[in-house]
Amino acid sequence: MRADVLFGAAEAVPADVAGRVVVVIDVLRASTTIAVALANGARAVIPLASAEEVVLRSKSFERSEVRLAAERKMLAVPGMDLGNSPTEFTREALDGKTVLLATTNGTGALLAMQGAREVVVGAFVNFSAISVLLRAALRGGTDVTLVCAGRDRQYSLEDAACAGRYVRFMAKHYPALTYNDAARSAAVLERRYADDLTRLFIDAEHGQALREAGFAADLEICAALDAYPVVPVYQDRQITKIGPDRER
Numbered sequence: 001m002r003a004d005v006l007f008g009a010a011e012a013v014p015a016d017v018a019g020r021v022v023v024v025i026d027v028l029r030a031s032t033t034i035a036v037a038l039a040n041g042a043r044a045v046i047p048l049a050s051a052e053e054v055v056l057r058s059k060s061f062e063r064s065e066v067r068l069a070a071e072r073k074m075l076a077v078p079g080m081d082l083g084n085s086p087t088e089f090t091r092e093a094l095d096g097k098t099v100l101l102a103t104t105n106g107t108g109a110l111l112a113m114q115g116a117r118e119v120v121v122g123a124f125v126n127f128s129a130i131s132v133l134l135r136a137a138l139r140g141g142t143d144v145t146l147v148c149a150g151r152d153r154q155y156s157l158e159d160a161a162c163a164g165r166y167v168r169f170m171a172k173h174y175p176a177l178t179y180n181d182a183a184r185s186a187a188v189l190e191r192r193y194a195d196d197l198t199r200l201f202i203d204a205e206h207g208q209a210l211r212e213a214g215f216a217a218d219l220e221i222c223a224a225l226d227a228y229p230v231v232p233v234y235q236d237r238q239i240t241k242i243g244p245d246r247e248r
Contacts, residue, residue, distance in 0.1 A: 003144040003170050005163045005182040007155050009109035016145055018115045021137040023122040023130060023166065024234075026149035027158040028206045029084050030106020031123035032222045036086040038241040039228040041095035042067075045239040047107035051077040054100045067094060070102040074213050077102075086221045098238075109149040110234050117142060121232040121239060124162055124197060124222065129229040131169050138174050146183070157189075157204040158222075164190030197223035 006012055009024075025031055034045050048054050051070035058066055069082035076083025082093070084103045101107055113119045118137075122130040134144055146166055148159035164186035170177055171187065179187075193200040201207030201219045210218055221227070230241045 001138055001141070001143060001174060001176065002178045003138075003146070003167060003183055004180040005146045005148065005160075005167065005186045007148050007160065007182055008150045008153060009112040009147055010153060012112060012145075012147060014115055017113055017147075019117050020143045020145050021134065022113050022116040022119045022145045022147060023134070023163075024106070024109050024113065024119060024147050024149060025122050025159045025162050026103070026106030026109060027123050027162050027222055028151075028156070028201070028204070028210060029086060029218055029222060030101070030103040030149065031121050032125050032218075032228075033084055033086045033089055033103075034101070034106075034121050034232050034239055035123055035126045035228040035230055036221065037089040037094055037099050038230050038232050038239070040089055040091040040093075042089070043096055043098050043240075045099045045101050045232070046237065047110045047234070047239065048100060048102045049108060049111060050102050051080065054080070054102050057100050061098065065098060067097050067099045069099055072104055074104075074210060074215065085215060085218050087217050105149040105151055109147055110239075113147065113234070116145075119234040121234065122146070122162065122166065124165075124225050125228040126226070126230055126232075127162075127165060128226045129231050131166065133231055134166065134170060135173055138170065138177070144170065146186075151206045156206055158200055158207060160186045161190050161193050161200055164188070195225065197225065
């Protein structure tokens with residue numbers, strides 16, 4: 001059995017994802033926002049590549065059925081209902097709605113995953129729920145790939161540390177697993193921060209940028225370990241919630 005980490009969706013080749021359970025990680029902030037949205041009653045989240053695609057896709061829905069959400073360079077795109085701040089994705093705003101979402105990094109990474117057995121969205125806020133799914137996948141003989149979305153096609157500290165947390169969980173329960181070097185380095189990095197996610201976001205370049213842009217409250221949500229225990233699954237071009245206790 002094998003578990004690999006990729007630092008960026010652009011690194012993925014078909015063999016990295018084919019037949020595997022793939023976890024897409026964009027801690028700051030798409031993965032967190034998606035988990036929050038589904039936990040707060042969104043019917044589904046549809047990831048898209050751009051704000052223009054959000055507007056185009058919305059034409060196939062009744063306007064009252066959807067929320068339009070798009071972000072570029074941390075800020076909400078003008079004309080959208082929402083940006084990419086998890087503080088905006090409240091039950092009052094979303095209950096029963098479908099969210100059409102385009103972000104700078106996370107949604108593109110999701111769209112790039114083709115051929116996987118299953119694609120799920122992971123972060124710190126749903127760590128234990130995703131871990132249950134990974135444990136079941138490995139028990140069933142399925143390899144795992146953790147894809148760090150990164151920031152502007154570059155390595156990001158927070159995504160790597162989150163991936164490392166998943167690697168360490170799998171290593172604890174499945175000592176015979178093999179890993180690529182990226183997975184081993186992510187696990188070493190995670191040991192440095194452990195549960196001090198506040199320090200992680202202070203050190204991370206993207207965390208610094210979000211704080212300077214006025215999104216300090218977002219960082220608190222993104223650091224809330226297991227606060228939104230859902231398993232967002234990307235299938236048939238949409239992300240829906242299956243919960244932490246899925247039968248496999």
